[in-house]
Amino acid sequence: MHIYVPSVGAHHSLGIQPICAAQHSIAGEVMQDSAAIISVRQLTKVFRVGSEKVVALNDVSFDVPKGQILCIVGTSGSGKSTLLNQLAGLEKPTKGQVLIGGKNISAFSETRLAGFRQKHIGFIFQSYNLMAAMTALENVSMPLIFRGMPRKKREIAAKRILGEVGLSERAGHKPSQMSGGQQQRVGIARAFVATPKIIFADEPTGNLDTRTTVEVMQMMIRLCKQYNQTLVLVTHDTEIAEYADRIVTMRDGVIVEDRVNVKRAEETKEETNPGAGEKGAKDET
Amino acid sequence: MRISDLLSICARNLTRRKFRTFLTVMGVVIGTSFIVMMISLGIGIERSNMRMLETWGDLTMVTIHNQGNTETPLNDTAIEAIRAMPQVQAVTPVAELRLDNVNVVLTAGRGGRYEWWGGWGIVGLDPAALPYLGYDMREGDILPVNEDGTRVVRMMFGERAAYNFQDTRRRWPNNMIEVWNVMPGDPLPDPFFNPMEEQTIRITLSSWEQDSRDVEFEVEVVGVMVGSWDFNRPELMDGAVMDVADLQRMIAEFNRANSIRPDRNAVEGFDMARVKAHSIDDVADVEAAIHAMGFPNTQSMEEIRQSMQEAAQQIQMILGFIGGVALFISSLSIMNTMIMSVYERTREIGVMKVLGCHLGNIRSIFLIEAALIGFIGGVVGNALSALASFALNAYVMGNAGGGMMGMGMEPMPVSVIPLWLMSLGLVFATIIGLVSGIIPALRAVKISALEAIRTE
Ligand SMILES: Nc1ncnc2c1ncn2[C@@H]1O[C@H](COP(=O)(O)OP(=O)(O)OP(=O)(O)O)[C@@H](O)[C@H]1O
Numbered sequence: 001m002h003i004y005v006p007s008v009g010a011h012h013s014l015g016i017q018p019i020c021a022a023q024h025s026i027a028g029e030v031m032q033d034s035a036a037i038i039s040v041r042q043l044t045k046v047f048r049v050g051s052e053k054v055v056a057l058n059d060v061s062f063d064v065p066k067g068q069i070l071c072i073v074g075t076s077g078s079g080k081s082t083l084l085n086q087l088a089g090l091e092k093p094t095k096g097q098v099l100i101g102g103k104n105i106s107a108f109s110e111t112r113l114a115g116f117r118q119k120h121i122g123f124i125f126q127s128y129n130l131m132a133a134m135t136a137l138e139n140v141s142m143p144l145i146f147r148g149m150p151r152k153k154r155e156i157a158a159k160r161i162l163g164e165v166g167l168s169e170r171a172g173h174k175p176s177q178m179s180g181g182q183q184q185r186v187g188i189a190r191a192f193v194a195t196p197k198i199i200f201a202d203e204p205t206g207n208l209d210t211r212t213t214v215e216v217m218q219m220m221i222r223l224c225k226q227y228n229q230t231l232v233l234v235t236h237d238t239e240i241a242e243y244a245d246r247i248v249t250m251r252d253g254v255i256v257e258d259r260v261n262v263k264r265a266e267e268t269k270e271e272t273n274p275g276a277g278e279k280g281a282k283d284e285t
Numbered sequence: 286m287r288i289s290d291l292l293s294i295c296a297r298n299l300t301r302r303k304f305r306t307f308l309t310v311m312g313v314v315i316g317t318s319f320i321v322m323m324i325s326l327g328i329g330i331e332r333s334n335m336r337m338l339e340t341w342g343d344l345t346m347v348t349i350h351n352q353g354n355t356e357t358p359l360n361d362t363a364i365e366a367i368r369a370m371p372q373v374q375a376v377t378p379v380a381e382l383r384l385d386n387v388n389v390v391l392t393a394g395r396g397g398r399y400e401w402w403g404g405w406g407i408v409g410l411d412p413a414a415l416p417y418l419g420y421d422m423r424e425g426d427i428l429p430v431n432e433d434g435t436r437v438v439r440m441m442f443g444e445r446a447a448y449n450f451q452d453t454r455r456r457w458p459n460n461m462i463e464v465w466n467v468m469p470g471d472p473l474p475d476p477f478f479n480p481m482e483e484q485t486i487r488i489t490l491s492s493w494e495q496d497s498r499d500v501e502f503e504v505e506v507v508g509v510m511v512g513s514w515d516f517n518r519p520e521l522m523d524g525a526v527m528d529v530a531d532l533q534r535m536i537a538e539f540n541r542a543n544s545i546r547p548d549r550n551a552v553e554g555f556d557m558a559r560v561k562a563h564s565i566d567d568v569a570d571v572e573a574a575i576h577a578m579g580f581p582n583t584q585s586m587e588e589i590r591q592s593m594q595e596a597a598q599q600i601q602m603i604l605g606f607i608g609g610v611a612l613f614i615s616s617l618s619i620m621n622t623m624i625m626s627v628y629e630r631t632r633e634i635g636v637m638k639v640l641g642c643h644l645g646n647i648r649s650i651f652l653i654e655a656a657l658i659g660f661i662g663g664v665v666g667n668a669l670s671a672l673a674s675f676a677l678n679a680y681v682m683g684n685a686g687g688g689m690m691g692m693g694m695e696p697m698p699v700s701v702i703p704l705w706l707m708s709l710g711l712v713f714a715t716i717i718g719l720v721s722g723i724i725p726a727l728r729a730v731k732i733s734a735l736e737a738i739r740t741e
Pocket residue numbers: 047048049054055056074075076077078079080081082083236
């Protein structure tokens with residue numbers, strides 16, 4: 001189900017990802033950029049509440065190619081978060097598979113999943129989830145601390161990414177000393193600091209006002225495009241969805257619509273690969 | 286994660302809730318200092334028991350009493366057999382200058398002015414054994430082995446032997462110098478003469494019987510011993526020590542001079558012998574071996590030492606148990622604190638899991654935090670017990686100047702904290718912390734990554 005591969009060729013060389021050169025290999029295997037980085041196969045998730053069964057995901061299948069910005073939209077309770085949790089390996093599916101870089105992460109042990117997330121996944125939360133006792137710099141460093149990176153090296157990386165989200169001056173501030181928008185920018189920096197292959201975000205702008213939402217969204221998109229990272233974003237705000245390359249709409253645990261955001265695609269192509277727009281549009285069908 | 290990062294995260298978590306950490310640490314402090322203090326009191330009791338026994342006598346000494354034993358004579362052969370035992374360091378017969386109907390008189394001074402009647406407390410020992418038997422000299426030398434064949438009778442005097450002499454030219458009470466009420470270590474008055482310098486000391490054996498002939502020997506005092514209230518060795522204070530060979534020679538000469546034939550039916554051999562074991566632990570074995578040789582009547586500090594040691598150990602166990610209970614309670618408090626902390630940090634743990642923190646690291650964080658509480662409690666607890674021990678000792682020793690503790694004993698510390706006890710306290714407290722952290726750490730590991738997503 002190869003729909004559209006945006007900006008292929010411009011951003012996938014090794015040299016562009018300076019912090020973690022091993023990014024191209026997931027679980028020891030070199031991945032091919034053009035192949036789907038995420039493959040969802042007949043994914044079903046059923047919750048049991050007492051004697052009742054809630055089918056949160058019902059036989060969902062789709063592929064996400066590398067470098068795509070995918071937005072999952074839908075009404076409340078449609079199963080967006082549930083889907084995202086399965087993709088990030090936070091929860092085991094009832095049936096089906098989630099393949100990331102060809103590996104069935106649904107079959108991974110907890111320990112292996114932790115290592116997998118550490119190496120390849122970034123996560124942005126709706127409620128920021130920063131460590132209250134830590135400064136912005138330390139919060140951003142967390143994923144690198146988990147990797148056992150030495151202090152000096154990780155602080156250089158953390159400072160650089162804090163600069164990219166425009167918070168150099170706030171490096172020494174605690175979360176309680178920052179606005180929601182600033183906190184979410186710290187959260188974004190934390191998700192990107194280790195240059196993971198894939199970033200998941202569940203309602204990242206859910207707690208922000210319109211102006212800040214625009215700021216935060218643009219920042220995420222910019223960072224993703226910069227290193228050709230894949231972003232899977234959950235929201236119920238259709239305006240936000242317009243930032244994505246592709247929009248998947250869910251209802252009652254099934255995908256009811258899966259479309260390419262043509263407007264965005266045109267923009268991207270013009271930015272990254274002027275003159276190749278015609279060809280990309282043909283690929284789409 | 287690096288160890289340094291783990292430690293700094295733990296330290297940060299502990300300082301985040303300072304008062305709660307302080308209270309939990311206090312529990313460990315009390316527990317540790319309790320157990321350390323209790324054991325230290327036990328050690329103090331054991332040590333002062335040992336010291337007390339030592340002032341009563343040498344703890345490695347066994348005295349054989351063989352008077353009236355007609356079956357097994359304590360003769361040279363028997364002495365040699367005892368000497369051959371591997372645990373025996375030295376052995377000497379103990380002979381007293383005692384014969385039926387014979388008077389012993391020592392005289393000194395010009396014209397024999399000073400007289401010591403009776404000669405009680407003068408014993409004949411084997412000079413070869415003396416260096417092992419704990420004879421400390423106040424003046425002069427220890428009694429040497431007679432190598433030059435001199436017929437002069439060499440003696441070492443007890444600390445107060447010189448005061449046994451009375452001045453025959455003076456009247457009572459000025460004819461004696463009383464020293465019985467002088468405490469050990471206190472200065473003694475000058476005796477009538479200094480036995481070390483006196484040239485004319487003689488010892489005379491005489492009998493009341495008519496036509497009896499006295500025998501007289503010249504005496505050289507080679508040294509004066511340090512006195513002690515060792516009940517087994519009265520010679521140290523009021524008596525004197527001479528070569529057992531000299532003593533036998535004196536008796537033989539007296540018998541020859543008065544044509545006395547030794548009673549053929551009399552038991553040959555010595556009435557007494559002293560056996561010195563290599564160490565305290567050998568005493569029981571040596572005593573048993575001597576019993577097996579046919580000398581049932583022995584005496585040593587072993588039995589009393591063992592019973593005192595048992596009593597001290599029992600006290601130590603009881604005190605240690607009380608301390609253990611205190612530490613156990615503090616471990617419950619550590620566990621409670623850590624479980625609370627896991628509960629509070631549920632979301633944080635979830636976030637860490639989402640960010641890819643390994644389960645082992647999460648487990649380590651909680652274990653290290655708990656162990657740190659134990660460790661800090663152990664350090665402070667040690668410091669506190671050292672302080673308490675110091676204060677207690679200062680108080681007790683300050684109050685025990687004289688009185689009961691007299692009798693040649695300096696006051697002993699009641700609480701002794703050796704280095705091993707300190708380290709034991711510290712290690713124990715840390716382990717208690719670590720063990721208390723196991724359940725909370727396992728709970729932390731079980732927390733789902735989804736806790737991070739959940740919105741309150
Ligand atoms: N742990 C759970 N136990 C039982 N039911 C659950 C659980 N998690 C989700 N569900 C149910 O699964 C369905 C999908 O929930 P999900 O959170 O994925 O919705 P959503 O699309 O993210 O909604 P929202 O936009 O409100 O966040 C809902 O009906 C929900 O009640």
